[in-house]
Amino acid sequence: MSHGFFTIISRAEFEALLKSFPQLSAETVGLSRASGRVLASDLISAHDWPLQDRSCMDGYAVNARDVFGSTETNPGYLECTSTLSIEEIPDIDLPPGECARISTGGLLPDGADAVIMVEHTQEMGDTTIEMRKSVAPGENVMQRGEDAREGKVALPAGTVIRPQEVGLCAALGFDELKLIRRPRVGILSTGDELIEVGETPRPGQVRDVNSQTIATLVKQASAIPTRYGIIKDDLESLKAALSKAIEENDIVLLSGGSSIGVRDLTVQTVEAMPDSSLLAHGVALSPGKPTILGRVGDKPVMGLPGQVTSALVVMHVLILPLLRHLQGDPRAFDPSRRPMRKAILARNVASKPGREDYIRIRLEERDEEPPLAHPVLGKSGLLRTMIQANGLAAIPADAEGIYADQLIDIWIV
Structure with a gap:
């Protein structure tokens, strides 16, 4: 039952819930389409490579x-x-x-x-x-067998296929690989105020930005997005659209309808699905607190904040790792796999303890010195803050901020 307020859990607790979803099944894929995918089983070499010194x-x-x-x-x-x-x-x-x-x-x-x-x-x-x-x-x-030995594992299950792995597979004669299936992601935009991108907005209306940006990020994670258009804020319309999206996809993302008030409609819709449960009503993340996680059968259903910056941060921090996890990537949630740079913070940044705060950062390059990290402050409904930013800086939940002149890690996004 919904109560009109958030029950906040930590990012680590939220990630643990995401990790509970099983990886997807395997499929056979041609080598030319394998890059970015995850190997489903050990690749055993049929011969030594090189064959001779x-x-x-x-x-x-x-x-x-x-x-x-x-x-x-x-x-x-x-x-x-x-x-x-x-x-x-x-x-x-x-x-x-x-x-x-x-x-x-x-x-x-x-x-x-x-x-x-x-x-x-x-x-x-x-x-x-x-x-x-x-x-x-x-x-x-x-030397003979230096790359691979006959009958031995050349690449273990869980390996993310990069161009160099493609090269080894080609050298060993594998023109097809058994890979974890790419997740199919259904994207529903909810809100009576939304209109299609090609329409002209009247006062009070906004174009559907989130489904476009979300679909683009989904593709970056080697997943397959399907946009289901704009769904009005009424229970029956949401139920019908969600039911169809769940049937046709491995994960469903609802953009909007996750804040207090309209959030209850998303919660009710998830709970109305057969074999469903609501796992989380909020996460100690800023921006992105009003994120919802549900389970329908063995499929995750997530309600994203309607504000575009909040939705993008949640995509980077939680959903893109989930998509990699579903594809069998054993390091999907490992922060060390993020593309990072060191930079000097240009000014003090305050934060409220109890939440992990993600600050948008614009990097200023300098000769022979770490770049300066300029916080890009602004409202979470403005695209400008993300467009001007090169990356994100995370302030831990137990900190009240970070100080100017401090060397910090910048997550390049």
């Missing part, structure tokens, strides 16, 4: 013992007895005192365990090569 550089294949102690002032000398073709398997056994010319990617012959770069050598005649640097065994060599 290969040169990393253009130069000469040598036995490291033959160039031990060689320097520019005290060079060593080896006889170059062959030139190795990059596409062929060497059929020679390199004896002591000899070397073989080799190109990047070429296979090392038996008897060689290192490569000396061509710029550290000098041709002294038809076959004599002056060696002006010593090398250690394995130097400038990609």
Whole structure:
């Protein structure tokens, strides 16, 4: 039952509720569409990679013992007895005192365990090569199985696929991967004052900004947004729209209708759904306190604040990590994965203890010094504060503020 006031829980408690939702099922995806997704099961290599010891550089294949102690002032000398073709398997056994010319990617012959770069050598005649640097065994060599071993885990489940992981998968012959499914996110905008973006507002009306910005952020988290348009502030309209969105999506976001008064309508709508429960009525976050979390079946339903800055902060702090969590990212809520910069705070900023306060920050770059962090203050209904900002600074819930000239972390958003 709703009571017209908030029951505030901490951000950590709210995150614990979000973590209770299970990750989504897996699907098979082509390698070209895998970037940003999460591996659903261990990737087992079918063979060693590289298949054989290969040169990393253009130069000469040598036995490291033959160039031990060689320097520019005290060079060593080896006889170059062959030139190795990059596409062929060497059929020679390199004896002591000899070397073989080799190109990047070429296979090392038996008897060689290192490569000396061509710029550290000098041709002294038809076959004599002056060696002006010593090398250690394995130097400038990609050794067999160094990237992956046959029958071993090349990438563990939970790995977020980046371009470098795509490269390894391609090297190992995986043109398809089993990945956690991308979350489908239904976005409902609620409010009698809202109109579509292409319409002309009358006094008292505003264009639907939140669903556009929310959908854009959802895409950044590799999720799939679907906008369900503007829903009027009446119970039956909200119930019908929410029921459809829950059926077609993995998570539903309601923009607006989460503050005291109209909030009760969102709460009633969530509670009217079959197999539903209300998990949270508010979070100790500023801006973003009037955030609602419900569960319908095993799907999260969240009510976001109607003010655009509040909604964006809640998206960054809570919902984007939730979307990554649903995709199986084990570090979804880890603050260390946020893109951060150090900066010097330009002025004192006060905060009310008991809530985690996110201050919009504009960075001023300086030569050879940390940038200055200028707080961008303003009302949470103004887009200007987010447009002028480069990032966010978090003031802990147990602090009364942060002082000027303090070195602080800036979350780049």
